[in-house]
Amino acid sequence: xxxxxxxxxxxxxxxxxxxxxxxxxxxxxGWSGPLVVIAVCVGVTIAARIAxxxxxxxxxxxxxxxxxxxxxxxLYPGATDPIVxxxxxxxxxxxxxxxxxxxxxxxxxxxxxxxxxxTTEPDHLIADLERRGLGRRAAFVVGATLRAIPRTTQRxxxxxxxxxxxxxxxxxxxxxxxxxxxxxxxxxxxGALTDVEEQTMxxxxxxxxxxxxxxxxxxxxxxxxxxxxxxxxLLGALALLASSIAGVLEAIP
Amino acid sequence: xxxxxxxxxxxxxxxxxxxxxxxxxxxPSGSVTGLVGPNEAGKSTIxxxxxxxxxxxxxxxLEGVVSIDGLESSSARPxxxxxxxxxxxxNPATQLxxxxxxxxxxxxxxxxxxxxxxxxxxxxVTDALAALGIESLAERDPTRLSGGxxxxxxxxxxxxxxxxxxxxxxxxxxxxxxxxxMVGEALRRLVRENRTAILVVEHKTALLDQLADRVAVVDQGxxxxxxxxxxxxxxxxxxxxxxxxPPRVRVRSALAGAGLRTPREADxxxxxxxx
Amino acid sequence: xxxxxxxxxxRVIVLIPIAIAINIVLGFTVQKVLNLPIYLDSIGTIxxxxxxGPIAGAVTGAASxxxxxxxxxIGPGSNIGPFAITAxxxxxxxxxxxQLGVYKSRPAQGVRLWLAIAIGVAAPxxxxxxxxxxPAYTDPNVGGYPSWVYWAAVLIAAMFALVLAAVAYVRRDxxxxxxxxxxxxxxxxxxxxxxPIAAIVYGGVMGSxxxxxxxxxxxxxxxxxxxSLGQGLFSDPIDKTITSFVVFxxxxxxxxxxxxxxxxxxxxxxxxxx
Numbered sequence: 001x002x003x004x005x006x007x008x009x010x011x012x013x014x015x016x017x018x019x020x021x022x023x024x025x026x027x028x029x030g031w032s033g034p035l036v037v038i039a040v041c042v043g044v045t046i047a048a049r050i051a052x053x054x055x056x057x058x059x060x061x062x063x064x065x066x067x068x069x070x071x072x073x074x075l076y077p078g079a080t081d082p083i084v085x086x087x088x089x090x091x092x093x094x095x096x097x098x099x100x101x102x103x104x105x106x107x108x109x110x111x112x113x114x115x116x117x118x119t120t121e122p123d124h125l126i127a128d129l130e131r132r133g134l135g136r137r138a139a140f141v142v143g144a145t146l147r148a149i150p151r152t153t154q155r156x157x158x159x160x161x162x163x164x165x166x167x168x169x170x171x172x173x174x175x176x177x178x179x180x181x182x183x184x185x186x187x188x189x190x191g192a193l194t195d196v197e198e199q200t201m202x203x204x205x206x207x208x209x210x211x212x213x214x215x216x217x218x219x220x221x222x223x224x225x226x227x228x229x230x231x232x233x234l235l236g237a238l239a240l241l242a243s244s245i246a247g248v249l250e251a252i253p
Numbered sequence: 254x255x256x257x258x259x260x261x262x263x264x265x266x267x268x269x270x271x272x273x274x275x276x277x278x279x280x281p282s283g284s285v286t287g288l289v290g291p292n293e294a295g296k297s298t299i300x301x302x303x304x305x306x307x308x309x310x311x312x313x314x315l316e317g318v319v320s321i322d323g324l325e326s327s328s329a330r331p332x333x334x335x336x337x338x339x340x341x342x343x344n345p346a347t348q349l350x351x352x353x354x355x356x357x358x359x360x361x362x363x364x365x366x367x368x369x370x371x372x373x374x375x376x377x378v379t380d381a382l383a384a385l386g387i388e389s390l391a392e393r394d395p396t397r398l399s400g401g402x403x404x405x406x407x408x409x410x411x412x413x414x415x416x417x418x419x420x421x422x423x424x425x426x427x428x429x430x431x432x433x434x435m436v437g438e439a440l441r442r443l444v445r446e447n448r449t450a451i452l453v454v455e456h457k458t459a460l461l462d463q464l465a466d467r468v469a470v471v472d473q474g475x476x477x478x479x480x481x482x483x484x485x486x487x488x489x490x491x492x493x494x495x496x497x498x499p500p501r502v503r504v505r506s507a508l509a510g511a512g513l514r515t516p517r518e519a520d521x522x523x524x525x526x527x528x
Numbered sequence: 529x530x531x532x533x534x535x536x537x538x539r540v541i542v543l544i545p546i547a548i549a550i551n552i553v554l555g556f557t558v559q560k561v562l563n564l565p566i567y568l569d570s571i572g573t574i575x576x577x578x579x580x581g582p583i584a585g586a587v588t589g590a591a592s593x594x595x596x597x598x599x600x601x602i603g604p605g606s607n608i609g610p611f612a613i614t615a616x617x618x619x620x621x622x623x624x625x626x627q628l629g630v631y632k633s634r635p636a637q638g639v640r641l642w643l644a645i646a647i648g649v650a651a652p653x654x655x656x657x658x659x660x661x662x663p664a665y666t667d668p669n670v671g672g673y674p675s676w677v678y679w680a681a682v683l684i685a686a687m688f689a690l691v692l693a694a695v696a697y698v699r700r701d702x703x704x705x706x707x708x709x710x711x712x713x714x715x716x717x718x719x720x721x722x723x724p725i726a727a728i729v730y731g732g733v734m735g736s737x738x739x740x741x742x743x744x745x746x747x748x749x750x751x752x753x754x755x756s757l758g759q760g761l762f763s764d765p766i767d768k769t770i771t772s773f774v775v776f777x778x779x780x781x782x783x784x785x786x787x788x789x790x791x792x793x794x795x796x797x798x799x800x801x802x
Contacts, residue, residue, distance in 0.1 A: 022700070024731050026610060064607060064735030071739055072731045072770055075746040077755075098609045102731030104608065113609070123354050124733040137541050140802050143352035144545035145595055147396065156557060181558060185571060188554065189778050196323060197311070197786070198347040200539045201301070204310045205340050206350070206363040210332035215365040215374050218360070240285070267797070269786035310538070312789055330540075349547075 006048045010222040011125040012132060013230050020233035025108035027241040034104035039110035050118045057117075058110040065103050094203035122146055124220060131216045136208070137206035152192065159187045255265040255418045255450030256280040256338075257320040263302050266312035271428045274435045274474045276317075281447035282417060287455055287465035291495025295474040295481045296454045302495055303328075304450060305334035322417040336367065338418040339411030343426050345403035349395050349410070356389040356398075356406050357382075363414040390421065401432030408439065419443065421453040425460065435458070436466055458486055458499040470494055518524065534791050535581040543580065543790075545590050552599070552800040555608075556702075557798070564740050565763035566770060569608075573615060573707040574622040574714075574768075574775045576694070578631050579790040581622065582623025589615030595620030612731055614722045617712055622775075625710040626792050631779050636702040644702035645698025649689040651709055666757065677745070695773065703776065711772030712765045738763055 025037040045051040076095030083091045123143065130139045163183060263273040273295050280286045288296045301307040305326035308315045322337040328367040342348055352358035360381050364374040376476040382388045385405050388399070395406060403425060410418065425433040431436065437460055443449040455461050461482065462469060468486060472494045478485060487502050504523050555569025573592060577585025590612040597609030625631065636644060688708070696704040726732055732752045733739040738759050745755040779796055787793040
């Protein structure tokens with residue numbers, strides 16, 4: 001599969017696949033769900049040449065994974081099959097199995113998220129969803145949030161800088177750090193709110209609340225095959241989720 | 254008449270006093286009216302009322318008649334008003350939608366909102382960018398523009414709606430002299446070619462001196478006087494209302510103070526020198 | 529239906545992205561900088577709930593988690609997506625408290641102030657007693673908590689009462705009591721909603737320092753769900769109470785003119801305040 005093929009899929013298809021993978025990874029009990037998702041994602045990342053970046057990003061979950069493995073292996077309630085007795089520590093097989101399953105779930109979910117992030121432009125996704133009927137207000141909220149995050153981060157840095165000069169910073173001993181965080185929240189919120197009125201007026205002055213669907217500027221290629229894949233993925237994932245909850249899938253590992 | 258305010262009184266929501274007291278103002282199409290006065294005089298309030306944002310978007314209580322291109326603001330929906338009147342504020346950052354990846358898409362925001370056909374949208378954006386001479390900015394990221402460039406983009410976004418009336422609240426306060434010049438030229442072209450009516454709040458009376466046909470003085474929510482630019486800006490009582498006369502008038506009064514009368518030719522010279 | 533569309537007026541649509549960005553930036557900063565059991569990632573959610581209503585609050589909460597999870601750069605390392613349900617509930621409750629006028633300033637002096645403080649201190653005590661006296665929660669053999677949890681809960685409740693009394697007294701405002709109680713209640717509900725998610729999806733841990741608490745609870749005999757619940761009940765009420773106070777102080781600092789334009793503005797101001 002050529003490197004650009006997955007990237008060139010319609011954004012809604014990539015989203016549907018990511019959501020189906022998320023449901024499969026997190027909601028379906030047992031080993032199969034997460035393993036299938038990991039296999040699919042690894043395949044996609046290799047084909048799209050994003051394997052190295054994907055793995056690096058997924059590795060960010062390592063603290064969580066370590067915690068999952070340690071806490072569950074050594075302290076699984078009700079487990080009576082010890083692996084070995086190391087002084088006061090009694091790791092159990094049941095615990096280890098539960099730990100590994102949870103680990104696979106986290107890794108699988110992480111991969112599905114990373115694949116979507118690395119292959120899809122947020123603006124393209126929002127535009128495509130809007131073409132399919134997502135309201136202009138939802139589209140605005142998502143788009144504006146993505147651009148507000150870097151701006152707010154900058155503002156937070158400025159506030160922190162100013163407060164560092166007054167010894168209210170967020171480095172150093174714990175108490176100082178706590179004292180530094182709360183005074184950050186107040187100015188950050190107030191500063192952000194000052195623009196609300198003008199932004200509201202500016203939007204209304206540009207006909208934001210007009211009725212109907214906004215003009216579509218860009219159409220992303222789609223195909224009947226992709227449509228089938230989207231529906232199959234979403235419905236299939238939901239069906240598997242329901243089966244798992246109903247206990248129908250007990251037989252599958 | 255593109256804009257008519259008749260007997261207008263306005264009170265902000267949650268406020269106990271009137272911000273505007275019996276304002277009567279009219280701006281004909283194809284003309285520019287300047288608005289001057291001290292801070293907190295009500296100039297910005299007049300802009301909001303004239304644009305129909307008050308009370309439609311920000312609430313408050315409005316008495317009197319506000320007619321924008323024939324449409325009464327009290328019964329109109331915000332998007333109907335938006336097609337007849339555009340308003341530009343001081344701070345460009347809050348006026349850009351914050352959702353467009355390029356200047357081109359930013360300018361297209363308004364026409365898109367109206368669900369116009371794609372060709373129409375493209376035409377309007379092209380015209381708006383050309384009117385302000387910023388075609389070269391089309392592919393730029395709106396969040397990485399200088400203050401002046403952002404202000405021009407915001408203005409383009411308004412022009413894309415092809416309003417009959419354009420209101421500007423201190424549009425050049427964050428601009429350098431070149432930016433100010435560009436805005437002034439763009440407004441002049443609008444008036445000349447599209448017969449747009451313009452209401453502009455400005456502290457830079459020199460700009461109004463060159464641009465405006467009439468000037469209105471506002472203080473404490475009341476209209477103090479209104480008339481042709483030269484008359485109003487030459488009025489010695491102007492400084493009582495916190496307005497600094499333009500350089501031309503100051504030079505003339507300085508010369509008069511030194512006992513020299515200025516013939517008509519000298520007026521022209523002074524205007525040239527103080528541009 | 530009109531009530532619903534008013535909750536999503538253009539002004540609210542402008543507020544929500546700002547609120548979500550605050551949630552994410554503060555939440556991210558706190559996570560990086562502190563290792564305390566507070567998150568401070570719901571300030572925006574509660575603010576929107578209080579200013580615009582429960583549905584808007586719920587949307588803000590859920591969207592914050594989902595956008596954070598799938599946001600370029602910040603997203604992949606976090607595991608906050610599945611907790612979108614909890615965040616939605618927090619926003620919903622905030623809208624509820626807002627409608628009940630919890631965040632309205634109620635200046636009080638003397639007897640009235642102390643009466644309110646007394647209620648604020650007594651309420652958690654009255655809530656905790658039947659729980660503590662119920663063997664289902666305190667008998668380790670039945671999947672309950674080890675005995676030291678009993679003392680920890682009493683200590684936390686005492687600190688809570690102290691802080692509540694201090695804030696109410698210093699600001700001469702009995703609303704502080706209601707805000708604190710609303711915050712604690714929101715925290716408890718949040719913990720109850722999050723526990724199954726953590727237990728089922730993440731093996732009962734969160735990847736942060738509070739996992740030590742989970743370990744200790746399991747060591748003492750709790751099952752997976754109760755250990756997660758115990759961790760939640762330790763962090764969430766504190767975090768949501770602090771957050772509620774921050775939102776309360778923010779609302780106090782906003783002008784009447786600003787508040788009046790929001791759907792729930794009237795419930796936050798009364799005729800006496802300027």
